[in-house]
Amino acid sequence: MTRRLRSGQARAGLIIVALVVAGAVAAPWLLPWDAATQDLPHRLQGPTWQHWFGLDELGRDILARVLLGARVSLLVGIIVVGVSSVVGMAVGGVSGYYGGRLDQVIGRVMDVLMAFPGMLLAIALVAVLGPSLINVVLALAVIGWVGYARLVRGQVLRAREFEYVTAAKALGARTPRILLQHVLPTALPPLLVQATLGMAGAILSEAALSFLGLGVQPPTPSWGTMINGGRVHLLDAPHLTIFPGLFLAIVVLGFNFLGDGLRDAIDPRR
Amino acid sequence: MLRYFIRRVLLAVPVLLGVATLVFSLIHLVPGDPAQAMMGDGAAPQDVAELRKNLGLDQPLLSQYATFLRHAITGDLGTSFRTGQPVTTMILERVPATVELAVASMIVAILIAIPLGVIAAVRRGTAVDVAAMTFALAGVSIPNFWLGPLLAIVFSVELGWLPVSGRGTLANLVLPAISLGLALAAILARMTRASLLDELNELYVRAARARGVSRSASIATHALRNSMVPLLTIIALQFGAVLTGAVITETIFAWPGIGRLLIQSIGFRDYPMVQGCILLIAVTYVAVNLATDLMYGVLDPRIRFE
Numbered sequence: 001m002t003r004r005l006r007s008g009q010a011r012a013g014l015i016i017v018a019l020v021v022a023g024a025v026a027a028p029w030l031l032p033w034d035a036a037t038q039d040l041p042h043r044l045q046g047p048t049w050q051h052w053f054g055l056d057e058l059g060r061d062i063l064a065r066v067l068l069g070a071r072v073s074l075l076v077g078i079i080v081v082g083v084s085s086v087v088g089m090a091v092g093g094v095s096g097y098y099g100g101r102l103d104q105v106i107g108r109v110m111d112v113l114m115a116f117p118g119m120l121l122a123i124a125l126v127a128v129l130g131p132s133l134i135n136v137v138l139a140l141a142v143i144g145w146v147g148y149a150r151l152v153r154g155q156v157l158r159a160r161e162f163e164y165v166t167a168a169k170a171l172g173a174r175t176p177r178i179l180l181q182h183v184l185p186t187a188l189p190p191l192l193v194q195a196t197l198g199m200a201g202a203i204l205s206e207a208a209l210s211f212l213g214l215g216v217q218p219p220t221p222s223w224g225t226m227i228n229g230g231r232v233h234l235l236d237a238p239h240l241t242i243f244p245g246l247f248l249a250i251v252v253l254g255f256n257f258l259g260d261g262l263r264d265a266i267d268p269r270r
Numbered sequence: 271m272l273r274y275f276i277r278r279v280l281l282a283v284p285v286l287l288g289v290a291t292l293v294f295s296l297i298h299l300v301p302g303d304p305a306q307a308m309m310g311d312g313a314a315p316q317d318v319a320e321l322r323k324n325l326g327l328d329q330p331l332l333s334q335y336a337t338f339l340r341h342a343i344t345g346d347l348g349t350s351f352r353t354g355q356p357v358t359t360m361i362l363e364r365v366p367a368t369v370e371l372a373v374a375s376m377i378v379a380i381l382i383a384i385p386l387g388v389i390a391a392v393r394r395g396t397a398v399d400v401a402a403m404t405f406a407l408a409g410v411s412i413p414n415f416w417l418g419p420l421l422a423i424v425f426s427v428e429l430g431w432l433p434v435s436g437r438g439t440l441a442n443l444v445l446p447a448i449s450l451g452l453a454l455a456a457i458l459a460r461m462t463r464a465s466l467l468d469e470l471n472e473l474y475v476r477a478a479r480a481r482g483v484s485r486s487a488s489i490a491t492h493a494l495r496n497s498m499v500p501l502l503t504i505i506a507l508q509f510g511a512v513l514t515g516a517v518i519t520e521t522i523f524a525w526p527g528i529g530r531l532l533i534q535s536i537g538f539r540d541y542p543m544v545q546g547c548i549l550l551i552a553v554t555y556v557a558v559n560l561a562t563d564l565m566y567g568v569l570d571p572r573i574r575f576e
Contacts (some may be wrong), residue, residue: 117513
């Protein structure tokens with residue numbers, strides 16, 4: 001029963017993610033309102049039939065801004081996970097396969113990066129580099145690759161002892177070919193799970209940095225910036241805070257559901 | 271045992287050195303001249319030069335690094351650009367508030383997580399299990415910078431039960447602790463479930479049942495006790511997440527801790543203070559991890575011989 005219910009969770013996760021991606025892509029065609037159009041006389045107006053999520057402090061449609069914010073969140077998630085996983089695979093693969101001194105040096109670098117609570121290092125990096133979307137992506141990728149590298153290193157250490165790898169070596173296959181064709185593919189399933197959960201983490205971290213004023217800068221809509229902006233109007237217009245946060249929580253939950261479901265599918269013992 | 275302790279402590283030294291190096295590098299990652307960035311574009315060149323000298327930025331890089339390490343070891347983290355006070359003094363003033371919040375949020379997390387995880391494990395495969403774990407996953411997904419304001423709307427504004435910000439009384443602590451503790455509770459509940467499930471499958475639990483020990487007693491006095499060992503480690507390892515989460519929670523609830531000091535210092539480009547806060551949090555994290563490792567070595571002798 002658990003498995004059935006859990007696969008239901010994974011399906012729910014997939015549906016949530018698909019809907020948000022569709023909404024983010026189709027945002028400009030879905031709504032008659034532009035995210036930048038201001039209707040100052042009706043600023044802070046609550047939800048109506050015309051504006052489902054209401055208007056913000058400048059009279060802009062919150063639904064349009066939430067959908068555009070989804071673009072920012074998904075984009076950050078995809079780039080951070082993409083860069084982190086590629087770098088992590090390369091570093092972890094080389095470190096695990098060659099071992100020796102190289103592995104030790106890479107291991108120490110990873111130990112130092114792991115010694116920082118992840119978000120703290122991201123905050124520190126963005127604080128000195130300056131608040132911007134690019135710096136957020138950079139900071140999250142700098143802390144992100146370590147998790148992938150550790151995972152891939154572990155998988156590679158196991159896989160390089162497999163007989164088919166020894167056979168490939170005996171047949172004269174060169175190291176890059178062995179790594180890319182025989183060793184790294186064994187790490188792909190757990191990597192996929194980590195990447196899915198990593199999307200949730202990256203989206204949440206971007207929103208947190210933007211909330212602190214260190215990420216996406218206005219007027220570009222970001223869920224974190226919108227939640228922060230809404231705090232001033234918490235008493236008279238709570239919808240400014242509620243809707244972007246709700247979307248953020250739902251999307252993160254969607255990726256977490258999906259990641260958990262994938263993990264169950266890969267490792268049925270859990 | 272002593273050899274294990276010494277080995278673990280020595281292993282932490284290069285990590286601490288790496289942490290210090292990274293924190294030292296931060297000010298050099300500032301695009302352009304850090305002294306100019308701190309004073310703003312309109313500052314007089316002689317003032318900028320003076321600040322550069324005060325920060326030691328006019329020295330060769332290696333000499334700056336050596337000075338930074340020497341001072342850091344003696345607890346001298348420089349002077350705050352904004353207030354002119356020693357960074358260490360200002361940070362130490364904020365430590366009690368952050369520790370209070372961190373401990374309170376961990377208590378909240380444990381109080382929620384352990385019963386939830388135990389119920390899920392005991393009722394494995396039922397709707398109760400799935401509901402508990404869905405709740406746990408939702409807890410991880412809800413950002414604390416959203417939950418905090420929502421809790422404030424309901425409990426402070428609408429019901430008027432609790433103060434919305436500040437520090438001093440127990441009532442002030444409730445909302446920040448819940449807002450920070452919920453995500454941790456979610457992680458711990460999942461771990462409690464997994465850890466207890468492992469123990470419930472062990473032979474000694476079945477043997478206890480065969481000897482006539484009741485189901486609840488076999489869970490409470492046998493399985494749960496043993497599943498606590500890995501849980502203690504996870505609770506300690508989550509301390510880092512609590513410290514980072516505190517940065518956001520303190521900002522929301524105007525809690526006068528290190529996290530709020532860090533964010534305020536970023537706003538003022540007070541880089542010595544930013545470096546000091548980051549170094550202190552990272553060193554605390556390394557120390558807690560080390561203490562956890564040592565504790566684990568005491569609790570589980572197998573670890574010492576690995």
